[in-house]
Amino acid sequence: MKLSCEVIKDLLPLYYDKVCSKESALLVEEHLADCPQCRDELQKLNMHLESPTISNQEVKFMENISEKWKKDKRVSFTRGSMLISALAALICFVSYNLIGSKLLPDGTLVEPFALIPIGYLFILLFIISLIFNLLFLLIAKLKKNNKKS
Numbered sequence: 807m808k809l810s811c812e813v814i815k816d817l818l819p820l821y822y823d824k825v826c827s828k829e830s831a832l833l834v835e836e837h838l839a840d841c842p843q844c845r846d847e848l849q850k851l852n853m854h855l856e857s858p859t860i861s862n863q864e865v866k867f868m869e870n871i872s873e874k875w876k877k878d879k880r881v882s883f884t885r886g887s888m889l890i891s892a893l894a895a896l897i898c899f900v901s902y903n904l905i906g907s908k909l910l911p912d913g914t915l916v917e918p919f920a921l922i923p924i925g926y927l928f929i930l931l932f933i934i935s936l937i938f939n940l941l942f943l944l945i946a947k948l949k950k951n952n953k954k955s
Contacts, residue, residue, distance in 0.1 A: 809837055814844050822851045877946060884939040891931040898925030 820826035821834045907917030
């Protein structure tokens with residue numbers, strides 16, 4: 807049975823690793839006997855790749871990048887939560903004033919009162935985020951000063 811080079815190229819890694827069936831191996835060997843292109847492909851699989859060598863300086867460089875990224879991630883998260891909570895509080899208070907209140911004919915006052923405590927909760931979240939942001943920046947500054955010492 808004559809197989810195309812594309813099928814053989816798909817089978818070559820299995821043949822090279824000796825994990826294909828005996829029948830597949832026989833088909834590949836028959837094809838390799840007649841096809842120099844597929845033999846070249848098999849030779850490419852035979853080439854051993856060198857394992858990369860990484861110096862200590864490169865490892866330290868990558869660790870520094872990783873540490874800086876983790877720090878930046880925390881600071882960015884707290885800054886983002888500060889921004890979102892400040893905007894949400896502002897939206898709550900502005901919405902309360904825009905919606906306004908009205909007096910029903912039976913004398914009942916109707917107003918979106920729930921927006922006020924929700925706005926204050928967002929202000930509290932803003933303050934907490936601000937404190938965490940300042941703590942992260944203070945810790946980073948202390949670590950920087952300790953490295954200089």
